Amino acid sequence: MDDRKLRILAAVVDEYVTTGEPVGSKAIAALPDINVSSATIRNDMAVLEQLGLLEQPHTSAGRVPTFQGYKLYIEKCMPGAGLSEDEKQRLDSMFTDDAALTEDGLIQSATSALAEITKCAAVAVNAMPQFSVISKVEVIPTGKRLYVILLITSAGNIKNKACRLEFDLNDEQLQFFTAFLTEHLHGVSLSDLSPEMFDRLVTAMGAYMATLSPLVQGLYELSRDMMRQELTVNGTRNLLTCDELKTQDIVEFMENQDVIMPILNDTFSGIHVMFSEDAKREHPQQTFVIGNSSMIVGQYRKDGKTAGRLGIIGPMRLNYAKVIPYLEYFTEKISNLISEKEDDDT
Amino acid sequence: MDDRKLRILAAVVDEYVTTGEPVGSKAIAALPDINVSSATIRNDMAVLEQLGLLEQPHTSAGRVPTFQGYKLYIEKCMPGAGLSEDEKQRLDSMFTDDAALTEDGLIQSATSALAEITKCAAVAVNAMPQFSVISKVEVIPTGKRLYVILLITSAGNIKNKACRLEFDLNDEQLQFFTAFLTEHLHGVSLSDLSPEMFDRLVTAMGAYMATLSPLVQGLYELSRDMMRQELTVNGTRNLLTCDELKTQDIVEFMENQDVIMPILNDTFSGIHVMFSEDAKREHPQQTFVIGNSSMIVGQYRKDGKTAGRLGIIGPMRLNYAKVIPYLEYFTEKISNLISEKEDDDT
DNA sequence: GCTAGCACTCTGTCTCTCCGAGTGCTAAGT
DNA sequence: ACTTAGCACTCGGAGAGACAGAGTGCTAGC
Numbered sequence: 162m163d164d165r166k167l168r169i170l171a172a173v174v175d176e177y178v179t180t181g182e183p184v185g186s187k188a189i190a191a192l193p194d195i196n197v198s199s200a201t202i203r204n205d206m207a208v209l210e211q212l213g214l215l216e217q218p219h220t221s222a223g224r225v226p227t228f229q230g231y232k233l234y235i236e237k238c239m240p241g242a243g244l245s246e247d248e249k250q251r252l253d254s255m256f257t258d259d260a261a262l263t264e265d266g267l268i269q270s271a272t273s274a275l276a277e278i279t280k281c282a283a284v285a286v287n288a289m290p291q292f293s294v295i296s297k298v299e300v301i302p303t304g305k306r307l308y309v310i311l312l313i314t315s316a317g318n319i320k321n322k323a324c325r326l327e328f329d330l331n332d333e334q335l336q337f338f339t340a341f342l343t344e345h346l347h348g349v350s351l352s353d354l355s356p357e358m359f360d361r362l363v364t365a366m367g368a369y370m371a372t373l374s375p376l377v378q379g380l381y382e383l384s385r386d387m388m389r390q391e392l393t394v395n396g397t398r399n400l401l402t403c404d405e406l407k408t409q410d411i412v413e414f415m416e417n418q419d420v421i422m423p424i425l426n427d428t429f430s431g432i433h434v435m436f437s438e439d440a441k442r443e444h445p446q447q448t449f450v451i452g453n454s455s456m457i458v459g460q461y462r463k464d465g466k467t468a469g470r471l472g473i474i475g476p477m478r479l480n481y482a483k484v485i486p487y488l489e490y491f492t493e494k495i496s497n498l499i500s501e502k503e504d505d506d507t
Numbered sequence: 508m509d510d511r512k513l514r515i516l517a518a519v520v521d522e523y524v525t526t527g528e529p530v531g532s533k534a535i536a537a538l539p540d541i542n543v544s545s546a547t548i549r550n551d552m553a554v555l556e557q558l559g560l561l562e563q564p565h566t567s568a569g570r571v572p573t574f575q576g577y578k579l580y581i582e583k584c585m586p587g588a589g590l591s592e593d594e595k596q597r598l599d600s601m602f603t604d605d606a607a608l609t610e611d612g613l614i615q616s617a618t619s620a621l622a623e624i625t626k627c628a629a630v631a632v633n634a635m636p637q638f639s640v641i642s643k644v645e646v647i648p649t650g651k652r653l654y655v656i657l658l659i660t661s662a663g664n665i666k667n668k669a670c671r672l673e674f675d676l677n678d679e680q681l682q683f684f685t686a687f688l689t690e691h692l693h694g695v696s697l698s699d700l701s702p703e704m705f706d707r708l709v710t711a712m713g714a715y716m717a718t719l720s721p722l723v724q725g726l727y728e729l730s731r732d733m734m735r736q737e738l739t740v741n742g743t744r745n746l747l748t749c750d751e752l753k754t755q756d757i758v759e760f761m762e763n764q765d766v767i768m769p770i771l772n773d774t775f776s777g778i779h780v781m782f783s784e785d786a787k788r789e790h791p792q793q794t795f796v797i798g799n800s801s802m803i804v805g806q807y808r809k810d811g812k813t814a815g816r817l818g819i820i821g822p823m824r825l826n827y828a829k830v831i832p833y834l835e836y837f838t839e840k841i842s843n844l845i846s847e848k849e850d851d852d853t
Numbered sequence: 854g855c856t857a858g859c860a861c862t863c864t865g866t867c868t869c870t871c872c873g874a875g876t877g878c879t880a881a882g883t
Numbered sequence: 884a885c886t887t888a889g890c891a892c893t894c895g896g897a898g899a900g901a902c903a904g905a906g907t908g909c910t911a912g913c
Contacts, residue, residue, distance in 0.1 A: 185875055198887050203876065221875050221894045262653065262669035297647055303663050307608065311657070317649050319667050323608035398761045401747070401754055408747055408754060415744045531906050544856050549907065567863040567906050 166205050168195065170214055171238035173206075174226050178480050183223030228436035228477060231455070235434055239482050244490055252278065252490060261498050263317045268393050271471065271491055276396025279484050280403075281475030283395045286425050288469045291352035291388040293318070298342040300335060300376060310376060312383050314351070320387050324379040328372055338373055341366065342380070351388040356381065390426075394418050400451070403476045410451040420447050421456070425470050428458045432485055436477060453477050459488050461495040468499060512551050514541065516560055517584035519552075520572050524826050529569030574782035574823060577801070581780055585828050590836055598624065598836060607844050609663045614739050617817065617837055622742025625830050626749075627821030629741045632771050634806075634815045637698035637734040639664065644688040646681060646722060656722060658729050660697070666733050670725040674718055684719055687712065688726070697734040702727065736772075740764050743820075746797070751822045756797040760820075766793050767802070771816050774804045778831055782823060799823050805834050807841040814845060 172192055176184040186199040186206060195202070206224050209215045214230035217223070226234065244252075255274035261267050268285045275283035297313040306329055311321045330338070345362060346354075359381045363370055366377075400411050414420075424440055424447070434457050440450045451474070458472035471492050473484060518538055522530040532552060536545040552570050555561045560576035563569070572580065590598075601620035607613050614631045621629035643659040652675055657667045676684070691708060692700075705727045709716055712723075746757050760766075770786055770793070780803050786796045797820070804818035817838050819830060 183875090187875080199875095200877095200887055200889090201885085204886090207877080217876085219894060221873090221892085223875065262671060266669070296649060299645075299647075301643060301645075301659065303642065303659055303665075307663070309659070309663075309665060313647065313649055313655065315650075317653070317655075317669065319649075319655060321665050323612070323663070325608055398758050401758050412744050412747050529906090533906080545906095546856055546858090546908095547854085550855090553908080563907085565863060567861085567904095569906065 163205070165197070166209060167233075167238050169202060169205050170209055170226070170230060171234060173209075173215060173224055174231065174234045174238075177225055178478055181478065183218055183225050185223035188223070228438050228455070231436070231477060231481070232434070235481050235485070239485075242482060242486065244486050249490065252487070252494075256494075263319075264499055265318060265391075267495060267498060268469070268471075269395075271495055272393050272395035275471070275473060275487065275491055276399060279473055279475065279487060280396075280399045281473045281479070281484070282397040282400055283471070283473055284421065284425065285393040285471045286390050286422060286469055288390070288426075288467050290314075290316070290318075290390060292350055293387075294348055294350050295346050295384075296348075298339070298346050298380070300339055300342070302330070302335065305329065308376060310379050310383055312380070312387060314387065318387065320383055322379050322383045322386075324375050326372065326375055330372070334369065334372070338369065338376070351384055354381065354384045354388075390422065392418060392422060397474075400454075400475070405453050405476045405478060406451055410449070410454075413449050414451055417449060420449055421474075423447070424456065425458055425472060428460070428470065430460065430467075432457060432459045432489060434481070434485075455479060457481075457485060457488055459492040461492045461499070463496065463499045468496075471495065509551070511543070512555060513579075513584050515548055515551050516555055516572070516576060517580060519555075519561060519570055520577065520580045520584075523571055524824055527824065529564055529571050531569035534569070574784050574801070577782070577823065577827070578780070581827050581831070585831075588828060588832065590832050595836065598833070598840075602840075609665075610845055611664060611737075613841060613844060614815070614817075615741075617841055618739050618741035621817070621819060621833065621837055622745060625819055625821065625833060626742075626745045627819045627825070627830070628743040628746055629817070629819055630767065630771065631739040631817045632736050632768060632815055634736070634772075634813050636660075636662070636664075636736060638696055639733075640694055640696050641692050641730075642694075644685070644692050644726070646685055646688070648676070648681065651675065654722060656725050656729055658726070658733060660733065664733060666729055668725050668729045668732070670721050672718065672721055676718070680715065680718070684712075684715065684722070697730055700727065700730045700734075736768065738764060738768060738771075746800075746821070749822045751799050751824060752797055756795070756800075759795050760797050763795060766795055767820075769793070770802065771804055771818060774806070774816065776806065776813075778803060778805045778835060780827070780831075801825060803827075803831060803834055805838040807838045807845070809842070809845045814842075817841065 169189060172189045172195060173184050176188060186202040189195055189202050190197070190199040206215060209230070210217070210224065213227055214233060215224040216227050218225060252274065255277065256270050264287070268287070272283040272285050293314040293316040295312065296315045297311070299311040301309045301311060303309050303323070306326050308324050308326060308330075309321050310324060311319070313319050345365075359377055363374055363377050366373060397411065397415055400406050401408060424435065424444055427443075428435075434455060437450045437452055437454045440447065440456070453476060454474055455477045456472055456474045458470055460467045460470050462468055471488065473488060475484070515535060518535045518541060519530050522534060532545040532548040535541055535548050536543070541548070552561060555576070556563065556570065559573055560579060561570040562573050564571060598620065601623065602616050610633070614633070618629035618631050639660040639662040641658065642661045643657070645657040647655045647657060649655050649669070652672050654670050654672060654676075655667050656670060657665070659665050691711075705723055709720055709723050712719060743757065743761055746752050747754060770781065770790055773789070774781075780801060782802075783796045783798055783800045786793065786802070799822060800820055801823045802818055802820045804816055806813045806816050808814055817834065819834060821830070
């Protein structure tokens, strides 16, 4: 693979990304850093096409990169530009201050900023929520026979669920129950909350059992709810305005976002770019991917361990040279923010 | 306005709603309950067009109802069919059991069911959240110097917010503060929580003041957050597949949903149908409405008073005869469910 | 007041042509 | 051996005309 051919590939990608039109040999010959004639470029492009890196929409049109072309571009030819201080500040200003106080809020704010700035959809999943630990359980009366169970984990996640009982609890019962739950559940990892464990809890409650079992049931459901990986998606609407994606596909994605979870979870380290063609091949069981799309995924960390993944879904024709640094900056920033929080705890 | 003309209007609407094609005089003459020739119908249709009830996309095409045509149809000619038992059961089955336990959950579940069954977008706002009353305030430590404020209202709404303090609180301080807040805030209506009131609270706290003021600040923000009317929107994506609406408009709506709040809040009683033309006229300051759309709004009640509004946004070409009964059934059902809850409380 | 008949109008579709952009190939030049 | 100039070729898109079909308005007769 010639150096000049790589430069031509890069030129095609850059040009196509900005104009959206198939790019011809003349347009490339006109570029300042290419000093050969259009005929030579035609020859090279024919070779690049044979290698599967470029393709022609039809015989007498210019060339367009294939997903393999993009891959090689990202790997070999992409300008490795970092972000300017201005850009960093701009990104920073998109985080609201108190979003950083909870991981949920942080992810929410990061995905929405990322979607805004890339004009793509931004996605995130938290990794391994089943390993977080219960830090607080509380039962709060909110109405006649109506109670809210409140569950807080060490990661700072908060969830609640309403339950209706057959009878009302008096203060003593409520206190007993709260103390009972705290005693048995505080510090317990979510993954240890099996149905059997709850059965044991119920029997251990003795006389209160019958009255309180709906609460225990609710608590079980709440814990299941909490250990489910949470998928955050923001800005899917941005995809609607980009005309190389079919609205049909996007609507299907909106209705069925969970299908991308396995794909997200598949990426191991660093920034990873995956095209819809890849996804179709590697996850054929998935009912659906958005055609002509690409997905860029990175990890954010907490104490050095992957704590979740953050990514972008956009058209294949995307300014990777800009978008990838954005994603890198965001994952880095999130890692710092949640680790900073962690530092405070110790 | 002739009776026959009304029948013809109704026929045009029905036919157009099902086929989506402009309907001609012959098609109407072929209907069983119309016993005049196509020429007569042509004459009548010309009159209906002059009245602004029908219009022609172009000279040699059939007629299409205008929004005024739809209005008259809904008012005068629509078959007032109730729902069959089958349909009611189908709707009932779309509510999950525990959704009914909180108003939020109920509205979430209702809008999503309504969107699903009408293939439109479903919207809801709660009315007058500022009049609900604080039933519980709690401060829960979740990490080093990190606290969560929990606020529960009499309506069963639950919200929380994380706060970071300068110093940690010991148990005594925490208990004091919780007791202090409960004493001063329990039973207070959200609308009474003015900044001045919080100022008084802060000074009343005396020695604790400096330490705790971020919490008070957080509490204030939380209460402001809670008295904001909550807009629930579900199934906007359904609109994307209906081709008389411009995707551009829908995207704008997605980005800017709040603009419909004043329109929703404008409807007073019963079911109200409003077309984008109306909205443009009555709310000209609104930056945007979806073109060719209609919005159907009803109220749900609690103790006989309007507690919120539930509505549908869809294309103007909509099967009103089906959709309106659906909406009626839903508002009725919600009213019963939240009033049933209320009954329990008393 | 209704209806049959007729001329008219307009759209959507199909075909044909033409233009231009871009290619591949060949032959000549370095 | 590589590069370049030149040329014939291909293909899509735009534009013009022709045509069929649906639907109308109008007039004359029942």
